[in-house]
Amino acid sequence: MSPKTLYDKIWDAHVVHEAEDGTCLLYIDRHLVHEVTSPQAFEGLRMAGRTVRAPGRTIAVPDHNVPTTPDRIRGGMNEESRIQVEALDRNAKDFGIHYYPVSDIRQGIVHIVGPEQGWTLPGMTVVCGDSHTATHGAFGALAHGIGTSEVEHVLATQTLIQKKSKNMKVEITGQLGPGVTAKDITLSVIGKTGTAGGTGYVIEYCGEAIRSLSMEGRMTVCNMAIEGGARAGLIAPDEKTFEYVKGREHAPKDEHWDSALAWWKTLKSDDDAHWDKVVTIRGEDIAPVVTWGTSPEDVLPITASVPAASDFTGGKVGAAQRSLDYMDLKPGTKLTDIEIDTVFIGSCTNGRIEDLRAAAAILEGKKIKVKRAMVVPGSGLVRKQAEEEGLAQIFLDAGFEWRLAGCSMCLAMNPDQLAPGERCAATSNRNFEGRQGRGGRTHLMSPQMAAAAALTGRLTDVREMMAAPA
Amino acid sequence: MDKFTTLSGIAAPMPLVNIDTDMIIPKQFLKTIKRSGLGINLFDEMRYDDKGEEVEDFVLNQPAYREAQILVAGDNFGCGSSREHAPWALLDFGIRCVISTSFADIFYNNCFKNGILPIVLPEAERDLCMEDATRGANARIEVDLEAQRITLSDGTTIPFEVDPWRKHCLLNGLDDIGLSLEKAPAIDEFERKASADRPWV
Numbered sequence: 163m164s165p166k167t168l169y170d171k172i173w174d175a176h177v178v179h180e181a182e183d184g185t186c187l188l189y190i191d192r193h194l195v196h197e198v199t200s201p202q203a204f205e206g207l208r209m210a211g212r213t214v215r216a217p218g219r220t221i222a223v224p225d226h227n228v229p230t231t232p233d234r235i236r237g238g239m240n241e242e243s244r245i246q247v248e249a250l251d252r253n254a255k256d257f258g259i260h261y262y263p264v265s266d267i268r269q270g271i272v273h274i275v276g277p278e279q280g281w282t283l284p285g286m287t288v289v290c291g292d293s294h295t296a297t298h299g300a301f302g303a304l305a306h307g308i309g310t311s312e313v314e315h316v317l318a319t320q321t322l323i324q325k326k327s328k329n330m331k332v333e334i335t336g337q338l339g340p341g342v343t344a345k346d347i348t349l350s351v352i353g354k355t356g357t358a359g360g361t362g363y364v365i366e367y368c369g370e371a372i373r374s375l376s377m378e379g380r381m382t383v384c385n386m387a388i389e390g391g392a393r394a395g396l397i398a399p400d401e402k403t404f405e406y407v408k409g410r411e412h413a414p415k416d417e418h419w420d421s422a423l424a425w426w427k428t429l430k431s432d433d434d435a436h437w438d439k440v441v442t443i444r445g446e447d448i449a450p451v452v453t454w455g456t457s458p459e460d461v462l463p464i465t466a467s468v469p470a471a472s473d474f475t476g477g478k479v480g481a482a483q484r485s486l487d488y489m490d491l492k493p494g495t496k497l498t499d500i501e502i503d504t505v506f507i508g509s510c511t512n513g514r515i516e517d518l519r520a521a522a523a524i525l526e527g528k529k530i531k532v533k534r535a536m537v538v539p540g541s542g543l544v545r546k547q548a549e550e551e552g553l554a555q556i557f558l559d560a561g562f563e564w565r566l567a568g569c570s571m572c573l574a575m576n577p578d579q580l581a582p583g584e585r586c587a588a589t590s591n592r593n594f595e596g597r598q599g600r601g602g603r604t605h606l607m608s609p610q611m612a613a614a615a616a617l618t619g620r621l622t623d624v625r626e627m628m629a630a631p632a
Numbered sequence: 633m634d635k636f637t638t639l640s641g642i643a644a645p646m647p648l649v650n651i652d653t654d655m656i657i658p659k660q661f662l663k664t665i666k667r668s669g670l671g672i673n674l675f676d677e678m679r680y681d682d683k684g685e686e687v688e689d690f691v692l693n694q695p696a697y698r699e700a701q702i703l704v705a706g707d708n709f710g711c712g713s714s715r716e717h718a719p720w721a722l723l724d725f726g727i728r729c730v731i732s733t734s735f736a737d738i739f740y741n742n743c744f745k746n747g748i749l750p751i752v753l754p755e756a757e758r759d760l761c762m763e764d765a766t767r768g769a770n771a772r773i774e775v776d777l778e779a780q781r782i783t784l785s786d787g788t789t790i791p792f793e794v795d796p797w798r799k800h801c802l803l804n805g806l807d808d809i810g811l812s813l814e815k816a817p818a819i820d821e822f823e824r825k826a827s828a829d830r831p832w833v
């Protein structure tokens with residue numbers, strides 16, 4: 163048998179039908195649904211008199227639109243958002259799919275809820291009408307975002323029409339330095355390959371620095387595979403993965419656990435597998451990074467200065483100038499001299515318990531110097547755990563707002579938005595123009611770096627705040 | 633889905649690289665539960681100022697391009713979010729074809745589901761299209777999907793590649809859910825085998 167990558171193995175295990183030209187019908191094990199990209203799909207089903215083929219494999223949760231303020235249960239939602247959330251309520255009920263309503267403590271960002279509840283398992287195919295579905299790749303699942311027409315296709319057939327992508331290996335060797343996180347890895351990869359560097363590929367992240375990451379960190383890395391243009395990002399499952407999954411509500415139990423584990427242990431790329439593209443980065447070469455522009459590829463170490471448009475070539479010259487104008491930055495300014503107004507900690511990239519612990523460790527006993535700062539936990543359960551661990555009190559004492567779970571200011575569909583010109587240190591995944599609110603300016607970074615920025619009121623090298631090892 | 637066979641129309645130049653789906657249709661317009669009516673908000677934050685007035689120099693506000701049916705764009709068009717509202721907004725405005733050197737994967741897929749043809753060209757050929765597009769309403773570009781050929785206003789022809797299956801679906805306006813449902817016996821068979829092999833899924 164010819165050697166295979168992890169992607170090849172998962173793909174092969176899910177092909178329902180292959181046409182002569184290589185177009186495949188791929189079986190989908192898990193379909194996650196949220197309120198923004200699904201109403202038209204359910205409407206399409208109704209109009210065609212179709213039904214949901216596998217409701218037991220379909221999980222819905224409202225996250226994009228929901229307010230994160232405590233009054234949301236009492237109806238603190240605008241009319242349009244309310245209609246969308248109510249449509250999801252109705253669709254989940256009518257079609258008999260698993261549902262976590264806003265009132266359920268398990269509600270949260272769909273990509274945090276899936277793994278938390280044990281819906282996401284190694285070797286699965288997972289899709290959702292959301293580009294950050296790549297997150298689930300951290301479990302060695304083939305997971306990617308789809309459009310609403312494809313949501314409808316999966317609802318009706320439990321399959322997707324797909325052509326296979328190419329294989330790309332991203333190896334992070336060695337160890338990360340102090341203050342360097344999974345977020346710095348994933349941003350640094352995009353900084354190196356560009357936002358189209360992964361187009362046409364599925365990425366497998368590997369190497370010692372990836373192995374050393376927790377499951378939370380691995381989810382952060384895979385989450386942003388889409389920002390590098392890749393269809394999906396994967397990490398081979400290992401003992402950490404199995405440990406994370408074991409005992410979760412929808413994870414296999416008893417004899418099923420043993421047979422699942424036996425298969426999961428085969429889910430790794432063969433030593434002599436073929437890679438169409440290989441990128442290698444030394445863990446030791448990765449610094450805490452921030453973005454300066456309006457594309458996730460605009461990544462620089464925090465010790466650097468704002469570039470000039472003339473530092474770039476081709477179409478990027480104009481784009482860089484547009485970014486500098488939009489971000490109101492002057493070339494040559496030290497990144498650590500950029501003052502910020504707002505800090506946002508949360509999102510499917512960095513809204514998990516480990517992220518909150520890391521930020522709280524920087525903030526403990528200190529006060530923020532920014533106009534506003536908010537923590538939006540990724541799920542109700544993350545929120546509860548953070549309260550039990552005393553993290554919530556640290557955030558509140560520092561001057562942060564402590565919110566309910568949702569996507570919030572990552573895409574600003576709910577009331578959590580930046581005002582024009584407002585500058586934000588954000589742990590989310592996109593710094594596009596207007597992403598966090600029209601005219602808002604976003605700098606992406608890790609939770610530690612966002613916490614450090616909250617304390618100084620400017621972009622800050624978190625390493626300066628970390629206690630020297632004894 | 634409407635068929636796509638041939639198109640002869642005005643092409644609008646958008647040379648910016650990395651035009652993302654937040655630019656194409658900002659998030660505040662994703663609250664709709666319909667597919668239609670998004671054309672008015674296409675490129676909303678570039679097209680209108682803070683007061684909702686048209687920005688005069690934005691390409692689709694210029695008299696020559698208000699009826700554009702083709703966009704010629706910079707690299708990596710459609711990156712970012714999976715929102716199908718992006719192709720819905722383009723279609724509702726009247727855009728049926730986008731020409732670039734590269735597209736983000738999900739956006740590219742979404743186009744084909746909505747009767748929009750995304751064409752990938754090498755940089756030099758894309759630049760020829762861009763140059764033609766800058767001539768405005770007098771320059772009509774022709775796109776022939778069957779022949780896989782673009783004809784510029786001076787008669788220059790440029791061939792392009794497209795996946796045969798997707799071409800077939802576009803040419804015939806096929807609903808691929810219906811086609812996949814015809815494979816229901818194969819799906820049933822897969823489920824039987826998978827539930828034996830991986831009963832925990």
